[in-house]
Amino acid sequence: MRMQTRLLWWFGAFTLLSVFLWPSFASIVAIWERSETFTHGFLVVPIVLFLVWRKRHGLHVLQYGTDWRALPILAGNGFVWLLARLVDVLVIEQLAAVLMVPILVWLVFGLAAVRYLAFPLAFLLFAVPMGEWLVPPLMDFTASFTVFLLRLTGIPVYWEGTFFSIPSGDWSVVAACSGIRYLIASVFLGVLYAYLNYRALWRRLLFIVLAALTPILANGLRAYLIVMIGHLSDMRLAVGVDHLIYGWVFFGLVMFLLFAFGNLWSDAERPSLTEAEPPAFEMRATPSAPVRETLGLTLGLLLLVVWPLLGIWIEARSAVDRAWTGPEIASELAGWSPVGTDLSAWTPQFLDASETWRQDFAQGDEPVGVYLALYGQDSGEMVNSEHVLVVQKDPVWRSVAQTSRSVDLGGETVRVTEARLKSTTQSLLVWDWYWTNGYQTASPHLAKLHEALTLLGGGRLNQARIALYTPIELDEEPARARLERFAHELLPRLEAHLRALTENQDD
Structure with a gap:
């Protein structure tokens, strides 16, 4: 197959990938835009293109051929995407x-091309x-490390x-203080630096490990220094916007x-800006017959689009129309009387539910x-990481303990997940599942x-988060x-009402 024809197949495959998996790629860009942690994502594609350009001389001597071995990998990856x-x-x-891109390169251009472009394709991740x-x-690590250094002091x-509290004031480690931004930025830069500056594999791996460990330890030290600055300045410094400024200045220095x-x-001889032709073993690719190549590429395109189409069909037939009857449950419980006053001011953050029901009861x-x-x-x-019992920086409530427990x-x-929540006036025990x-x-x-x-079996999805x-x-x-005792009385009736939602829809 001529290179011009192969490139047309590649652009066709990439176009189908962009169209049918557009929601996935759009969600990636949306996160880049709204999250400071992943802003580096805008640099990934330009860096990958630059890394491919460095290898341009070797691309001229590779032997290309459609590789049928990529088809089962393409099918398996598509199935994972669908799930x-x-x-x-x-x-x-x-x-x-994103993994579809290197798999399609493998299918269209062959294993030799994937081997030669292994790092740029992997960097797409x-x-x-x-x-x-x-x-x-x-x-947890930042909090424990900070407390350890404070006590050591x-x-x-x-x-x-x-x-944690010290004589001068109260402190808490929230998500912004976890160091995840420093860690991801450090690993991102560390991997690129190691590839561009070292030839020996052990040097590259060692530097990547250092790039991962250094920001974790440095963030713990940063948190300790900020607490100490606040403590020594009677809480006048490092408690506002300067808290973040100190963090980024410290990270830049580290x-x-x-x-x-x-x-x-570094290696005595560093990689050059433009890499030469690939090693001989990477050029060994067996060209396929034109008919066999065309058939393999056609099957690949079909495997690429079948999963998004199957997903649309499954989602269309699995919706449940709800007619929730929560108040009826309250009247069915023997020994437990519904009460009109709120037992607690606490409310979990379970977002985007189709229905919510809250009821307090009392037995004596x-x-x-x-x-x-x-x-x-x-x-x-x-199931979403944003669904929490207590949001970070809640002005009233905080989660002080959480564990898993088997209960009847x-x-x-x-x-169930057992959590102990605490405010200035009340402590709660919460079971959540x-x-x-x-x-x-x-x-x-x-x-x-x-x-x-449930979805793959053709069932209708009916779910509940219970606390x-x-x-x-x-x-x-x-x-x-x-x-x-309350669960023994409530859950059989609650489950009957939940199951009825799906059964009524099936009828």
């Missing part, structure tokens, strides 16, 4: 969409806004989760030292409450998996026993 699209796992959906799952552990600290150190142990002088958020294919996603919920043992077409779990990953299996809560006095055990 992620159906269950709203945006980062996996975006990752699968930095376009995907991923890594936010690291925020909670980074927050001799300052008394009261520490509770990501909140990155300068990191690259200066990396420059000391023992109060409990239930908060229910309904989700389906016609609403937002039930209406005759079925289920793992997911319900998907009768399947109950506290794991967001298992909830997503069951959602995918039970009760006040804590002196001991948590009476509160747990109270929630368990």
Whole structure:
């Protein structure tokens, strides 16, 4: 097949990719625009084009050929994209969409081209806004590291989760203080620097590891210094916008030292600005017969478009029309009386639900409450990192402890997330879990998996996020026993009403 014809196939495949997976690519750009953490995404494509241009001389000597081995990879990646699209796992959906590019290069131009362009194609993954799952552990590390240094300094600290107090004031580590921005920016620059400045693989890997570890440790030190500046200045400095300014100045200094150190142990002979032709083993590609090549490329294009079309069909037939009857449940509970006054001023943040239901109950002088958020294919996603029991920087409430616990919920043992919430006037014990077409779990990953299996099996999606809560006095055990008794009474009736939503739609 002539190179001009092969390029036409490539542009055709890329056009179909852009059209049918446009929502995935548009969501990537939208995150670049609104999130300072991923603003570097706008630089990824220009950098990739520059890296390909450096290899332009070697591209002239490669032997190209359609590679059928890319077809099962293309099909598998498309299936992963479809699953992620159906269950709203945006980062996996975006990752699968971006991975389509190197897979199509493999299919259209052959394995030799993919090997030769391995780094530029792999660098495309930095376009995907991923890594936010690291925020909670980074927050915990920053808090513990800061407290450790404060105590090492001799300052008394009261520490509770990501909140700590010293004699001069109260501090908390929020998402912006986790260091995720520094980490992602450092790894992004570190990977590029290592590739451009080293030839030895071990040098490249070592520098990348340093680029990942340095910002984590530096962010902990930055947080400690900010607390110390605030403490020594009687809370006049490093508590406002200068807090962020100090952080970025400190990060810039750390990155300068990191690259200066990396420059000391660079290879004796660095890669040139323009790379020469590829090694001999990368030029070995067996040309295919024209008919076989055309058939392989045609199958590839079909595999590219079948998944988006299948997704549209599944989403169209899986919507559930809701007729929620929450008030009827309140009248069916024996021994628990609905109360009109609010048990607590706390409200979880479960966004974009199609319906919500909240009701407080009492059995004698023992109060409990239930908060229910309904989700389906016609609403937002039930499993989302933005759905939280307490938002960061809440002026009243904070989550001081959270764990997973197995409890007996209406005759079925289920793992729930148990959280202890605290305000200046009240402490709450909260049990929180997911319900998907009768399947109950506290794991967001298992909830997503069951959602995918339901949709692929042709079922209609019916989901709920359930939270039970009760006040804590002196001991948590009476509160747990109270929630368990209430769950035994509530959940069989609640599940019957939830199941009826789907059954009525099927009828």
